[in-house]
Amino acid sequence: MQLIKALAVATLAMAIAGSAWAQQTTLRIFTGGQQRPDVMRKIADEYTKRNPNVKVDVEVGGATSEAQQQYLSTVLSSKDSVLDVVLIDVIRPAQWAAQGWAEPLDGYLGADKAKLLPTYLKAYADANQVGGKLIALPYFADSQFLYYRKDLLEKYKRPVPKTWDEMMETAKIVMDGEKNPQLQGFSTAGSPIEGTVCTYLVPLWGAGSDLTKDGKLNLDTPQAREPFQLYGRMKQTGVLPKNIAEIPTDRIRIDMQAGNLLFGMTWGYVWNRLENDADSKVKGKIGVAQLPHDQGGKSATCIGGWQLAVSAYSKNKAEAVKFVRYLSSPEVSKMQAIMASHMPVFPSVYKDPEVLKANPWFADALPVVEGAKSRPVSAQYPQVSDAVRSNMNAYLAGTKTTDAALADMKSRLAPILR
Amino acid sequence: MRRKDLSEPALGALLLLPAALLLLAIVVYPIATLFWTSLHAVDNANPAAGEHWAGVENYTRAFDDGRFWHSTLQTAIYIAVTVPGALVVGLGLALLANRPFRVKWPVRLSLLLPWALPLVFAGLIFRWFFEYNTGVVNDVLGRLGAEPLQWLSSPTLATAAVCIAIVWKASSFMALMLLAGLQTIPKSLYEAAEVDGASKWQQFREITLPMLRPAIFVALIFRTITAIQTFDIPYAMTGGGPGDATETLAMYIHKTTLDFLDFGYGSALAALMFVFSMVATSGYLRYTRRSVGRGADA
Numbered sequence: 001m002q003l004i005k006a007l008a009v010a011t012l013a014m015a016i017a018g019s020a021w022a023q024q025t026t027l028r029i030f031t032g033g034q035q036r037p038d039v040m041r042k043i044a045d046e047y048t049k050r051n052p053n054v055k056v057d058v059e060v061g062g063a064t065s066e067a068q069q070q071y072l073s074t075v076l077s078s079k080d081s082v083l084d085v086v087l088i089d090v091i092r093p094a095q096w097a098a099q100g101w102a103e104p105l106d107g108y109l110g111a112d113k114a115k116l117l118p119t120y121l122k123a124y125a126d127a128n129q130v131g132g133k134l135i136a137l138p139y140f141a142d143s144q145f146l147y148y149r150k151d152l153l154e155k156y157k158r159p160v161p162k163t164w165d166e167m168m169e170t171a172k173i174v175m176d177g178e179k180n181p182q183l184q185g186f187s188t189a190g191s192p193i194e195g196t197v198c199t200y201l202v203p204l205w206g207a208g209s210d211l212t213k214d215g216k217l218n219l220d221t222p223q224a225r226e227p228f229q230l231y232g233r234m235k236q237t238g239v240l241p242k243n244i245a246e247i248p249t250d251r252i253r254i255d256m257q258a259g260n261l262l263f264g265m266t267w268g269y270v271w272n273r274l275e276n277d278a279d280s281k282v283k284g285k286i287g288v289a290q291l292p293h294d295q296g297g298k299s300a301t302c303i304g305g306w307q308l309a310v311s312a313y314s315k316n317k318a319e320a321v322k323f324v325r326y327l328s329s330p331e332v333s334k335m336q337a338i339m340a341s342h343m344p345v346f347p348s349v350y351k352d353p354e355v356l357k358a359n360p361w362f363a364d365a366l367p368v369v370e371g372a373k374s375r376p377v378s379a380q381y382p383q384v385s386d387a388v389r390s391n392m393n394a395y396l397a398g399t400k401t402t403d404a405a406l407a408d409m410k411s412r413l414a415p416i417l418r
Numbered sequence: 419m420r421r422k423d424l425s426e427p428a429l430g431a432l433l434l435l436p437a438a439l440l441l442l443a444i445v446v447y448p449i450a451t452l453f454w455t456s457l458h459a460v461d462n463a464n465p466a467a468g469e470h471w472a473g474v475e476n477y478t479r480a481f482d483d484g485r486f487w488h489s490t491l492q493t494a495i496y497i498a499v500t501v502p503g504a505l506v507v508g509l510g511l512a513l514l515a516n517r518p519f520r521v522k523w524p525v526r527l528s529l530l531l532p533w534a535l536p537l538v539f540a541g542l543i544f545r546w547f548f549e550y551n552t553g554v555v556n557d558v559l560g561r562l563g564a565e566p567l568q569w570l571s572s573p574t575l576a577t578a579a580v581c582i583a584i585v586w587k588a589s590s591f592m593a594l595m596l597l598a599g600l601q602t603i604p605k606s607l608y609e610a611a612e613v614d615g616a617s618k619w620q621q622f623r624e625i626t627l628p629m630l631r632p633a634i635f636v637a638l639i640f641r642t643i644t645a646i647q648t649f650d651i652p653y654a655m656t657g658g659g660p661g662d663a664t665e666t667l668a669m670y671i672h673k674t675t676l677d678f679l680d681f682g683y684g685s686a687l688a689a690l691m692f693v694f695s696m697v698a699t700s701g702y703l704r705y706t707r708r709s710v711g712r713g714a715d716a
Contacts, residue, residue: 098464182551191657241550241551243550243568246570390661393659397568398660
C-alpha cells in the first residue's frame with residue numbers, strides 16, 4: 001500500500017514536471033555584434049522574468065550588415081528552424097519578403113495592426129510593410145549625424161559647421177593649430193561595406209537628387225558627380241584621412257573615442273560608447289548635430305535602424321511574435337535609448353526626461369530622423385549596394401576617377417534598376 | 419554444409435562499397451548538383467522569374483562578364499606568386515628544421531603554428547600589420563625614414579600584402595611536407611658524397627633536390643589547388659577592395675551566391691573554377707608521371 005502511494009505521488013510529480021517542461025519555450029534571437037548584444041541580453045532577461053516559461057538565447061553574428069546577411073542567407077535558404085527572431089537592417093525587408101524568409105505578422109496582430117502602426121515613426125511603419133504585408137516590427141531607429149569635438153571647436157572659437165565648406169575650413173584651422181599628426185579632420189565609412197552606400201547618397205540627396213527616380217536609375221544628372229567632388233575636395237585639403245578607403249563604420253567611433261577625430265559622420269549608437277566606455281578619452285567633449293550641407297542646399301541623412309523579423313521556419317512563431325511585440329514597445333525603446341543611445345522608434349520616447357538625461361542631443365534629433373531618406377528599395381538590394389559601395393570605395397582609394405566610378409556604377413545598376 | 423565463400427573480386431567490391439557510397443554522397447552528388455544548377459536560371463533574388471532550364475546561358479554570361487575575368491586574373495596572380503613563393507620559403511624552413519637540433523619539438527611546433535591558425539585569423543592579423551596608422555609595417559617604414567604606404571588602398575600594394583600573408587600562411591604546410599620528404603633521404607648518400615669531396619651546394623643540388631622531387635610535387639599540387647580557391651585571406655584583409663581590385667574568383671562566387679543569391683550563375687562560376695582546378699592538377703600529374711617514368715628508365 002505504502003509503495004503504491006509512493007508510486008502514485010512520483011507519477012503525479014513527473015506528470016507535472018513534464019507538462020511544465022512542455023510549456024517551456026526557448027526562443028533564439030539573432031543580432032549583430034554592433035547592435036549591442038549585451039543590451040539585448042538584459043532586455044531578454046527582463047522578458048524572461050515576466051514570462052518564466054520563455055527562455056531566450058541571444059546569438060551574435062558578424063559586425064557588418066552584409067556579413068550578417070551572408071550567414072542568414074545560408075541558414076534561411078536551407079529552411080533551418082534554428083532561429084526564431086532575427087534582427088535585420090532597415091534595407092532588408094524587401095529582400096526578406098521576396099525570399100519568404102519572414103513570417104508576415106498581419107495575421108498575428110489582427111485588429112491591433114491598424115492601432116499599432118501609426119504609433120511608430122512613419123518611415124519605419126512604411127519600411128516594414130512590403131506589398132501590403134507586415135514583414136517586421138522596428139527595434140530601434142537610426143540616422144547619420146555630425147559628431148564633433150565640442151572642446152576643440154570652443155578652443156578655436158569656431159561654430160558648429162552648417163556647410164561642408166565651413167566644416168573643411170574649421171577642420172583645417174584645428175588640424176593646423178593642434179599639430180597632432182594623429183588628429184584626423186573628417187571621417188565617414190569608406191571601405192567596401194554597406195555604410196559606404198550612405199557615404200555616396202548623403203551628398204547626392206543634399207544636392208537635391210536621388211539614385212532612382214520613379215524606381216528607375218537616375219545617375220545621368222550633374223548632381224550624381226557631387227559626392228565624388230565633395231570627397232575629392234576633402235581629400236585634397238587633407239581633411240579626410242589618407243586611408244579613408246579602409247575605414248569601416250565602427251572605426252569612426254574608435255578613432256573618435258581615442259581622441260583622434262574632429263568630425264565624424266556616423267550613427268546614433270556612437271554617443272553611448274563615447275560617453276560611457278571606460279577607455280573613452282572624449283567623455284563630455286562631444287557634440288552631435290545635423291549633417292552639413294552644400295551652400296544653398298539642404299542637410300540630408302540616411303535612414304538606418306534595425307527591425308525584428310520572425311523567421312518563417314521558426315517552430316515557435318506565436319511565442320516569437322509575442323517576444324517581438326515586447327521588443328518593439330515604447331518601454332524597450334526607452335531601455336535601449338538609455339543603455340545604448342539607440343534612437344527610439346516612437347516619437348513620444350524622444351521627450352522622455354530620463355532618455356533626454358542620457359542623450360541630451362535627442363531633443364533636436366527627432367526632426368532629423370523624421371527627415372532621413374531611404375536607400376533604394378529592391379529585392380536585389382545587395383547588388384545595388386555592391387555597385388555603389390565598391391565604386392565609392394575605389395574613388396576614395398584613388399584608383400578610379402569620378403568618370404570611371406560613375407560609369408561603372410551606372411553600368412552595374414542599369415540591369416537592376418530598369 | 420559449408421557456406422559458399424565470396425569470390426575475391428566480389429569481396430573486394432563489398433568492402434569498398436561503404437567508402438564508395440560515402441564518396442558518392444559527399445563528393446559526387448554535390449558536384450553533380452552544382453553542374454546541374456549551373457545549367458538552370460536560379461536567381462533567388464528574383465523568385466518571380468522562377469527556375470528554368472538555361473542551357474549554357476550562365477556560361478556565356480561568365481565569358482562576357484568583365485568581373486569574372488578580372489577575378490580570375492587576380493586569382494592567377496595569387497597562384498603565380500604564392501605557389502613558388504611558398505615553395506621557396508617552405509623549403510628553407512624545412513631545411514632549417516631538418517638540422518640536428520637537440521630539442522626538436524619547439525622547431526616543429528613553430529612550423530605547425532601558422533598552419534594550425536584559421537585562415538581568416540591570419541588575414542585579420544596581416545590586415546592589422548598593414549594598417550595605415552597603427553600597423554607594424556608602416557611603423558617600421560617610418561623608423562627607417564620612409565613615408566608610410568597605403569597598403570590596402572592601392573591595388574598593387576594590396577595584392578602584394580595579400581601575397582605576403584598567403585606565403586606566410588602556406589609555407590608552414592609546405593615545409594611540413596618537405597620535411598617529411600627530407601627525412602626519407604638516407605644519410606649514407608650524404609656520407610658518400612662527403613667522401614667524394616662534394617660541396618654542400620653540390621650535395622643539395624645532386625642529392626636533396628632529386629630525392630625530394632616527389633614530396634615537392636605533392637606539395638605543389640596541394641598549394642596550387644588551395645591557391646585557386648584563395649578566399650579567406652583577401653576577404654579578411656581587403657574585402658576585395660579597393661573597388662573590386664583584389665577580388666578573387668572564389669570571392670566573386672561567394673558574393674554571387676550568398677550576397678546576390680544568384681545560385682544559377684554562381685554555380686556556373688564555381689563549375690568553371692572546378693575545371694581550372696582539374697586542368698592544373700592533371701597538368702601536374704602528367705608531368706610527375708612522365709618524370710617518374712624517366713627516373714625508372716635511368
